[in-house]
Amino acid sequence: MPHDHAVQCLHDPMLVILSYLVSVLGSFTALQLAIAIPAARGTAQRWRAIFMAGAVMGGGAIWAMHFIAMLACKMDLPVSYDLTITALSAVIAIASCMVGLAIAGSGVFGWARLTVAGMFMGLGVTGMHYTGMAAMLMPASIHYDQTLVLASATIAIVASIVALWLAFNLRGWMQMLGSALVMGVAVCGMHYTGMQAASFLPNGNEAQQLGGLDGASLGMTIFAISSALLAGVLALSIVRQRQRALVRI
Structure with missing residues (x-):
């Protein structure tokens, strides 16, 4: 339901692309x-692989993206973030990705298994986003268009299922890149649809903005740390794959 006095969120195109x-x-x-994950030997190695993949997906691909995207949203309102709720949003993202990837990486890679795994990940993306929105401290209240909320969740779930199917059924760099591009659609499509669902109504309560973390500082810090970690983990993954290929030869 639109509101006449709602503050509009105008997105910076460069930050959206980023x-x-x-x-x-x-x-x-x-x-x-x-x-x-399927090739892991022993329970400990398997859960180590699940944790690493879930942490990178939930923390790097989903949670970090969310706060960078929040920087892209320009509003005529001062905004900061509640530390506890922000941390909870990260836990939701990482935990749901761990569960989803554990399901996807176990047993036969059929549509039923990947559908359940994609639902966990898609709902995790959705849960992280709306929890992250709840962390916003500002002199305004947020109202949601329920149709767009449902659409945002649907985008996240469907794209997550497709991305997992591509990743676990098609191998090679181009197929994996295609899967990552689709997963990016899941995360970003959900986020920006969710932002369209939100109306920000000023209420004049300046106290609601006190005591939180500055949004710009938080976003840029998350971007710098996550980018460095992702680059390091990706490089390590590539090196290990080449080592395994040499061993097979």
Whole structure:
């Protein structure tokens, strides 16, 4: 339901593109780790692979992308973020990705298994986003268009299922890149549809903005740390794959 006095969120195109690139890089790195889950030897190695892939996907591709995308949203309102709720949004993203990738990487890679895995990941993306939105401290209240909320969740789930099917059924760099591009659509499509669903109504309560983390500082810090970690993990993954290929020879 539209509101006449709602503050509009205008997105910076360059930051929108940056947020998508971060989600694709994170997804590509995480999926490189995830496809090694079925080949893991022993329970400890398997769960180590699941944790690494889930942390990179949830933390790098989803959570980091969310806060970079929030920087892209320009509003005539001061905004900061509640630390506890922000941390909870990260836990939701990482935990749901760990569960989803654990399901996807176990047993036969049929549509039923990948559908369930994609639902966990898609709902995790959705849950992270709306929890992250709840962390916003500002002199305004947020109202949601329920139709667009449902659409945002649907985008996340469907694209996650397709991305997992591509990753676990088609091998090779081009196929993996395609999977990462689709996963980026899941994350970004969900986020920006979710932002369209939100109306920000000023309420004049300046106290609601006190005590939080500055949004710009938080976003740029997350971007710098996540980019460095993703680059390092991706490089390590590539080196390990080449080492395994040499061993086979």
